[in-house]
Amino acid sequence: MKLTIFFPRNTFAGWASLGGYTQTLRRMGHEVIECVLPGNQPHDIVPLRAKLPTIEQLAACDAVISFYHEYTQAWLMALYGLEAWAPLVNKTIARFDESMDRSDLNLPGRLPELLAWAKHWSFPAAQDAKKYGGKWQPFGADTEMFKSRGAAGFPEQKKYDAAFVGQLYGPRLEYARRLAQQPEQITLQCGQVGVQELDGMREPESTQLLAQTYRQIKVFFCLPPLSRLIVGKVCEVMACGTFVMYPRLPGDSAANLSAFEDGKHIVYYEHGYIRENVKQIKRWLEHDKERESIALAGCCKVREELSLENMLDKLLTPIARQMVTLESQPHKLFTPADEKLKVMSGF
Secondary structure (H helix, E strand, O other): OEEEEEEEOOHHHOHHHHOHHHHHHHHOOOEEEEEEEOOOOOOOHHHHHHHOOOHHHHHOOOEEEEEOHHHHHHHHHHHOOHHHHHHHHHHEEEEOOOOOOOHHHOHHHHHHHHHOOOOEEEEOOHHHHHHHOOEEOOOOEOOOOOOOOOOOOOOOOOOEEEEEEOOOOHHHHHHHHHHHOOOOOOOEEEEOOOOEEOOEEOHHHHHHHHHHHHHOEEEEEOOOOOOOOOOHHHHHHHHOOOEEEEEOOOHHHHHHHHHOOEOOOEEEEOOOOHHHHHHHHHHHHHOHHHHHHHHHHHHHHHHHHOEHHHHHHHHHHHHHHHHHHHHHOOOOOOOHHHHHHHHHHOO
8 A cells, every 4th residue: 555654753652653653564565655743742834844745645645644643633733734634534544542541631622623534543442442433453563673582583681670661750650669668679670771872862773772671671560551551562572572560450441451361471460559569570580480481472472463563454454445445336536625525424
């Protein structure tokens, strides 16, 4: 397919927003026009608009994907406007990155304007797909970047007992602090990994170092995220052959946990039960064989079912079916006005 993809570039959003989506789609054989947005909030619109495809050029593509749609939508409004975008709605896929219950983004209040840009919606949270009628598609790992063996073809030496690599915003910092205060004396090493020069991060090299670090961890204790879903980091860590502990999700969001079987691919822990969490970490550090067996099963699960290629293939399935349906129908020429009327009327 000929695709145009929009996404905000954000060092802290992970490999997908730094080229992972583009590289994977191209490996899959798609022609990709990459539209990189400089951050989560719209700014400097006029010079950026001059560099991006026009509505007519976008219309010539088979599909348009708005990744990180809760952030990208504001850019699309500033750059194109919803009225001009109307002829593209039927071929646009909106892929969300957060769950709708993330309180700091007010996503439920913005939902009508978010959904207006696309006919096809992909949610990483199972409860959102059920509630709003889109597809549940968990995150996937770029298995070319995140591998269970290093550059030399051998497993990495496990030099960190328990660790977390990622953003340490307030609730996570507090959770890590409470873990450190327990009498069992577990040390959870936390921080960021990257290669930086004076003008910024060296992103592919940083991601390669990140994958190497993941492989060197015995227990990756994923501190609780703000969204109620299984974050993309989990698939990447598991693809590296590392054992993961993840907070058990409450209520409707517990459906996300079906992506991995507890005790077989991953181990879930009870959020807020700090002392029990520490005991779990100690137990898994003491049982190497069982821990590494779970890590291997999780790695195989990700590589076979939850790779980024699989996720993107499912993401594009509605458009592929739509193209087959159109090809099977008698050809008819539409004017732009006809196409806009068709979109707005829901046909």
